[in-house]
Amino acid sequence: MSTQLSTPVNRQTVSALSKSKGEPAWLEESRIKGAELAETLEWPTPEKVRISRWNLAAIGNHKSQSAITSVSELPGSIGELVAGAQAGLVVQRNSTSVLQQLSAELAAKGVIFTDLETAAREHGSLVQQYLYSVVPQDENKLTALQSAIWNGGVFLYVPKNVEVELPLQALFFSEDAGATFAPRVLVVADSHSRVTYVDNVVSAYGESAESIAKQSIIEVIVKPGAHVRYATVHHMSANVIDLTIRRAVVENDGNIEWVIGDLHDGHTLSDTQSLLKGNGSNSDAKVISIGTNSQQMSLTTGAVHFGRNTESNMVTRAVMKDSATAIINGITKIEKGATKSNGVQQEKVLMLSPKARGDANPILLIDEDDVKAGHAASVGQVNPEQVYYLMSRGISKKDAERLIIHGFLAPVVSEIPIDAVREQLQRLLERKLEG
Known part of the structure; x- marks a missing residue:
């Protein structure tokens, strides 16, 4: 089935799509709200990168896919990426989640790991409590539009005191440039739980594939004493515009680790932020990127300290070739009252071509006296x-x-x-x- 979703989306199109999927009424209403907000809000304006010049309206149409029973039914090189998944696996193909697996042991402990659409139907009260709580719909046109059209995605919930020893994995795979590809990930780690989540975002198109804008938003809620490690590798074709927002809220003594491989071949907007709300909360973010050809990249990593005794560490490494350009921002903000906090960041760019450009911009915004903060930035050959x-x-x-x-x-x-x-x-x- 193919449902028209050409931009601008509107109340009628998203309502019809939601009904066709059998989604609960609250989710249909939230999609309608997102569509209406998208008509009035502006696109985000990252530093020195005019994403408004990109073909952001190319979001394609929703196209359903048939379910599969194992990764062996995926193209060989794609299936190999998750062949070793043991604890749990979610696979999205184009617009649709086609495979969900979770070990019986984790299911018995109360772990929920499935696509977000299924979770909205089967665990509605839990999803409704947290969806859009970290990245609000009304932040800008991207957040509004993505809330209206998101598909497939992942919902991961880890109950109190449960430690998931093996990584849970997801594969977001697009092979049809005319299909809407907009996964949304929602991770909730309850008090004193521990989990590692890894996803691959990959495409396989022909050389003449049309342009498509892939929108994804990740929301992570880290409850007191919980520890979440989130690792992701993006490697899509040059015709894909990759628009990704990642954000975590971390409560008392919680920990979030980001490990990000932005190895995409097309234009990229990547924005990763940790909100350290709780006392003693921590964030560690490591980002790697390589720019080639005429890529334009905006890579932002940030941490906002609200709680006392909070710590953040950010490391970004980028290699630029050919005539690629990258604007790399590291933003550490320490709010008033966040005493004894410590924020450290490093941005380093290695240039392999005289035509390549890389700007490293460390930014410290300090509103409290009794803190530590530092940065290092370099651009060179x-x-x-x-x-x-x-x-x-x-x-x-x-x-x-x-x-x-x-x-x-x-x-x-x-x-x-x-x-x-x-x-x-x-x-x-x-x-x-x-x-």
Whole structure:
């Protein structure tokens, strides 16, 4: 089934789509609200990147897919990305979730891991309590529109005191450039729980595929004493505009870890933020990116300290080739009353071409005296002295430069929590660096 969803969306189109899916009334109403807000709000305006020039209206049409029983029914190279998933797996293909798996042991402990559409029907009160609570619908045109058209997605709920030892995985896969691709992820980790979640966002289009704007929003709620590690790798085709907002609210003594591989081939807006609401809460964010050809990228990582004794650490590493451009922002904000807090950030850009551009912008906004905050930022080329040293040890210039680049990116690559995903990330790095 294909349902028209061309921009601008309106009350009638999203209502019809919601009814066709059998969604609860509250969700239909929230989609309608998002569509109406999208008509009046403006697109976000990231620093020095005019995303309004991108083809943001190319959101495609909703297209249903048939369910599958195993990853073996996916194209070989795609299925291999999640072949080792043991604890749980959710697969979205184009506009539809086609596979949901969760181990019997975790289900017995009360863990919920399924697509967000199913969760809205089967766990409505829980989803309704948290959906849009971290990223409001009315923030801008992107948040409003995504709340109207999101599809598939993931809902993960971990009950109090439950520790999930093995990573839960998701695969968001698009192969039809005419299909709306807008997954939404909602993670709720209850008090003193622990979980690692990993997703791959991937596409497989022909060379002549039309442009499509992929919108995704991630909301993470970390309750007191809980620990969430969220790892994601984006590697889509150049015809995809990747618009992604990630945000976490962290309560007392909670921890959020972000590990992000932005290895997308097209234009990118990536905004990751931790709101440290609770005393003693912590955030650690590591981001890696490689820009090639004429890519335009806006990569923002932020932490807002509200609670006392909160800590944030942000590390971004970007490598720019050809005529790619990247604006990399690190924003640490310490609010009044967040005493004894500590915010540290690093943004480093390695330039491999005289036509490439990378701006590293560390920003500290401090409204409290009794705190610590620091930043480091650098933009430069491969150090010729390092190359010379390695060549003096019998290593070719090409291999020496490759070793230096991999060492530059290692602080993020080493943090990927699944061996297969880490190996996949290494392959993607090689592909993008070799061109």
